[in-house]
Amino acid sequence: MTVVRGLISLLVFPGALFALPAGWFMMWLQRKINARAQGRIGPPFFQPFFDFVKLLAKEPVVRPRLQGFLMTVLPLAAVASTLGAIALLPVFPKAGGFSGDLVLLVSLIEVGPLCAVLGGFVSRSLYGGIGASREAVLTLAYNVPFLIALFALVASAGSFSLAGVALAAAWPVRVLALIALVACIPVKLHLNPFSAASAEQEIYAGSTTEYDGPRLALWELAHALEWVALTGLVASLAFPVADAAWPVRVVVFVAVSVALVVVLSFAAASTARLKLAQTARWFLLCGSGIALSALVVAFVRL
Amino acid sequence: MSPVITMGPFHPALEEPYKIDVVCEGEHVTDASIRVGFNFRAIEWLAERKNYTADIALFEHVCGICSNVHTLCLSRAIETLAGIEVPERAQYIRVVVAEAERLHSHLLWAGIACELIGFETLFMACFGLREKIMDVLEAISGNRVNYAMNRPGGVNRDIADPGAVLAAVRAIADATSKQLIPVLTTDATVRARCAGVGVLTRADAIAYGAVGPTARASGLPQDIRASAPYEAYDRLLFEVPVRQEGDVFARVVVRALEILESCRIIEQAIEQMPAGPFRGDDYPKVPAGEVCSRIEGPRGEVFYYVASDGSDTPTRVRVRTPTFANMPTARPMVLGQTFADVPLIQASLDPCYSCTDR
Amino acid sequence: MSLLDSLVRTARRRSPWLFHLNAGSCNGCDIELVACLTPRYDVEQLGIRLEASPRHADIIVVSGPVTRTTLEALQTVYAQVPDPKVVVALGSCPASCNMFAGSPTVVGPLDRIIPVDVYVPGCPPRPDAIVAGIADAVAILCGDVPRPEPTHVPVVADACATGGLS
Numbered sequence: 031m032t033v034v035r036g037l038i039s040l041l042v043f044p045g046a047l048f049a050l051p052a053g054w055f056m057m058w059l060q061r062k063i064n065a066r067a068q069g070r071i072g073p074p075f076f077q078p079f080f081d082f083v084k085l086l087a088k089e090p091v092v093r094p095r096l097q098g099f100l101m102t103v104l105p106l107a108a109v110a111s112t113l114g115a116i117a118l119l120p121v122f123p124k125a126g127g128f129s130g131d132l133v134l135l136v137s138l139i140e141v142g143p144l145c146a147v148l149g150g151f152v153s154r155s156l157y158g159g160i161g162a163s164r165e166a167v168l169t170l171a172y173n174v175p176f177l178i179a180l181f182a183l184v185a186s187a188g189s190f191s192l193a194g195v196a197l198a199a200a201w202p203v204r205v206l207a208l209i210a211l212v213a214c215i216p217v218k219l220h221l222n223p224f225s226a227a228s229a230e231q232e233i234y235a236g237s238t239t240e241y242d243g244p245r246l247a248l249w250e251l252a253h254a255l256e257w258v259a260l261t262g263l264v265a266s267l268a269f270p271v272a273d274a275a276w277p278v279r280v281v282v283f284v285a286v287s288v289a290l291v292v293v294l295s296f297a298a299a300s301t302a303r304l305k306l307a308q309t310a311r312w313f314l315l316c317g318s319g320i321a322l323s324a325l326v327v328a329f330v331r332l
Numbered sequence: 333m334s335p336v337i338t339m340g341p342f343h344p345a346l347e348e349p350y351k352i353d354v355v356c357e358g359e360h361v362t363d364a365s366i367r368v369g370f371n372f373r374a375i376e377w378l379a380e381r382k383n384y385t386a387d388i389a390l391f392e393h394v395c396g397i398c399s400n401v402h403t404l405c406l407s408r409a410i411e412t413l414a415g416i417e418v419p420e421r422a423q424y425i426r427v428v429v430a431e432a433e434r435l436h437s438h439l440l441w442a443g444i445a446c447e448l449i450g451f452e453t454l455f456m457a458c459f460g461l462r463e464k465i466m467d468v469l470e471a472i473s474g475n476r477v478n479y480a481m482n483r484p485g486g487v488n489r490d491i492a493d494p495g496a497v498l499a500a501v502r503a504i505a506d507a508t509s510k511q512l513i514p515v516l517t518t519d520a521t522v523r524a525r526c527a528g529v530g531v532l533t534r535a536d537a538i539a540y541g542a543v544g545p546t547a548r549a550s551g552l553p554q555d556i557r558a559s560a561p562y563e564a565y566d567r568l569l570f571e572v573p574v575r576q577e578g579d580v581f582a583r584v585v586v587r588a589l590e591i592l593e594s595c596r597i598i599e600q601a602i603e604q605m606p607a608g609p610f611r612g613d614d615y616p617k618v619p620a621g622e623v624c625s626r627i628e629g630p631r632g633e634v635f636y637y638v639a640s641d642g643s644d645t646p647t648r649v650r651v652r653t654p655t656f657a658n659m660p661t662a663r664p665m666v667l668g669q670t671f672a673d674v675p676l677i678q679a680s681l682d683p684c685y686s687c688t689d690r
Numbered sequence: 691m692s693l694l695d696s697l698v699r700t701a702r703r704r705s706p707w708l709f710h711l712n713a714g715s716c717n718g719c720d721i722e723l724v725a726c727l728t729p730r731y732d733v734e735q736l737g738i739r740l741e742a743s744p745r746h747a748d749i750i751v752v753s754g755p756v757t758r759t760t761l762e763a764l765q766t767v768y769a770q771v772p773d774p775k776v777v778v779a780l781g782s783c784p785a786s787c788n789m790f791a792g793s794p795t796v797v798g799p800l801d802r803i804i805p806v807d808v809y810v811p812g813c814p815p816r817p818d819a820i821v822a823g824i825a826d827a828v829a830i831l832c833g834d835v836p837r838p839e840p841t842h843v844p845v846v847a848d849a850c851a852t853g854g855l856s
Binding site for chain 1: 729732734742773774
């Protein structure tokens with residue numbers, strides 16, 4: 031039974047069958063909101079899908095065998111791990127999960143940026159390297175508030191399982207921790223003001239500069255899935271009602287995710303890009319401050 | 333060993349091909365040099381082989397952004413050599429077109445600067461505003477870029493509908509003072525990227541011979557329009573904005589204020605413009621001699637030297653563009669800054685390497 | 691099979707990514723290309739994007755008469771763009787060298803260096819003409835229109851050494 035359920039959450043909901051269109055929809059929504067905020071019409075609805083198909087149909091550049099292998103495997107690993115993370119999301123907390131799946135989720139979410147860092151370095155491009163090192167610095171920086179916030183939730187719920195956290199964490203802790211988590215999302219998705227890792231005007235396309243055709247398509251896919259994984263993580267933790275029917279859960283999950291995309295897109299459209307050091311400082315001071323306050327509240331309550 | 337990062341010749345931050353070699357320690361810049369010459373089309377060499385009429389069209393293509401200042405400066409040089417007067421109406425039309433060009437150039441620059449700090453929304457706002465002045469330029473000259481307005485002895489086209497120009501300019505002044513300047517000066521992320529970045533001290537500005545808005549943002553109140561007025565500038569009231577800080581933010585503010593001043597100048601010029609002819613009847617014959625001519629372009633002082641042997645072809649035309657003077661100041665500006673600031677700092681000069689290379 | 695084929699064709703039609711390359715242009719064409727991205731023309735609604743890396747591009751937009759100093763970089767970038775690719779010559783300069791014809795430092799026109807598929811004439815072309823030119827390029831890219839025969843046999847790298855192409 032658990033195997034079937036696991037397969038369903040990996041392949042159907044919230045996994046591949048749901049997550050792929052949802053990811054493309056979120057990418058489209060972000061570009062559309064960005065365009066509307068700028069007084070433009072913006073891309074057509076199927077744009078991210080067509081971008082993906084077109085890239086997949088391009089002829090890849092011939093590369094040395096090991097480099098070509100790595101440049102294919104790394105984005106694939108990013109796609110696979112992000113999909114795994116999505117499958118673990120506690121959309122239906124009652125359905126179970128296992129103790130410690132939160133740790134697994136965090137590590138799966140981290141595989142994506144890690145692959146991007148490695149992918150930037152193996153592409154042997156100067157700009158890919160700079161993008162990769164920026165990505166690495168930012169990953170270190172935002173992980174401080176990210177992990178503290180999750181730990182605050184764990185401390186408050188007294189459980190290392192996602193289902194337990196989703197249901198049992200106390201409200202003040204939950205709100206503070208979720209604010210900290212939301213602040214971390216723009217870095218992972220390379221959105222303003224924390225988009226230093228993909229600053230087009232400085233380092234071309236960052237770590238994906240040298241990727242072409244199908245290999246780039248895989249990065250785009252991983253990026254789309256990251257949208258679902260990260261907004262979904264916040265959305266699934268934001269609805270702690272134990273006995274809601276499953277359609278209600280699905281609707282709330284989707285609605286909160288989309289609302290998050292809207293908020294993040296408007297924030298991105300109305301800010302400039304902060305520099306690497308400024309971004310890192312923000313996360314180590316402000317981001318961690320919020321997360322630490324969540325932790326303090328969690329322990330005071332205990 | 334410190335890595336040398338080469339930006340260019342084709343780089344998303346650079347509209348034009350040139351290279352910047354940046355030596356970095358981590359993200360900190362320890363040295364930088366600019367390599368130019370990618371746009372070298374030997375225009376001065378070609379000019380010595382074409383007649384004056386063809387040269388006007390040729391120098392229009394020194395640069396597509398500030399094309400008008402080049403033809404204006406060359407026309408003035410030829411007029412001085414030939415000793416001809418420009419009708420008063422033509423002088424005002426030249427002022428209107430020159431200031432309209434300054435508007436479009438400054439708005440373009442503001443847009444590019446916003447793009448470089450990743451503020452795409454403001455980039456779009458600047459370019460949306462810029463389309464208004466492009467419409468004005470198109471209505472006056474018939475082309476959006478490369479206006480072909482100036483000729484020795486006057487201008488090629490009259491301003492048919494001054495009211496439309498006035499309305500567009502007022503709309504731009506309004507949007508600039510109510511939207512653009514407040515956002516640029518108060519947005520926290522813009523300040524974080526611009527304030528205190530890429531400082532050029534007053535002493536350095538003098539030592540390097542900086543011109544135009546770059547010099548004015550470092551506390552040097554120099555402007556050819558005010559200090560050696562040409563055309564109708566001596567009959568128009570305007571101020572020369574000067575800031576003391578010398579950082580990127582000061583250069584943003586100076587150019588934003590210049591947008592407002594240009595709008596003022598155009599309004600006055602349109603209102604004062606007398607009736608009458610807008611060009612001389614005959615194309616002048618250029619006697620032997622040599623002459624210098626300088627005017628204030630959007631980027632600073634443009635200098636032309638023309639030598640003639642009395643034939644219909646100049647023997648030498650020398651162009652010194654504002655970017656040529658400003659370019660070396662990029663080095664003291666970027667030293668000690670972070671790599672992320674390099675595109676913004678070099679762009680804050682409003683460089684035009686197409687002008688510089690010729 | 692044919693379904694997949696038509697999907698790929700539609701995707702290529704709906705998602706052309708550009709790489710812009712300035713080979714000694716006067717900036718006129720370049721700022722008009724930038725103007726295409728801005729609210730009035732907004733080419734993003736056609737799926738067009740200006741990409742930073744040549745590796746991501748489908749269409750190479752070249753402006754300028756090709757100066758000697760940009761020749762090598764031009765050829766490098768052309769080789770870096772993965773197939774299928776289309777070259778658009780933006781403005782009169784890459785088409786004919788315009789008023790820079792005869793200059794000792796200009797090695798153009800562009801079709802002597804790389805094969806050109808679409809010409810957008812004008813000095814500079816208006817943004818609407820640029821969008822129309824890109825639409826022509828997209829038609830070639832997705833196979834709706836056959837690729838035109840190359841006008842010249844491209845002459846390659848020794849152009850610098852021999853002092854320009856006559």
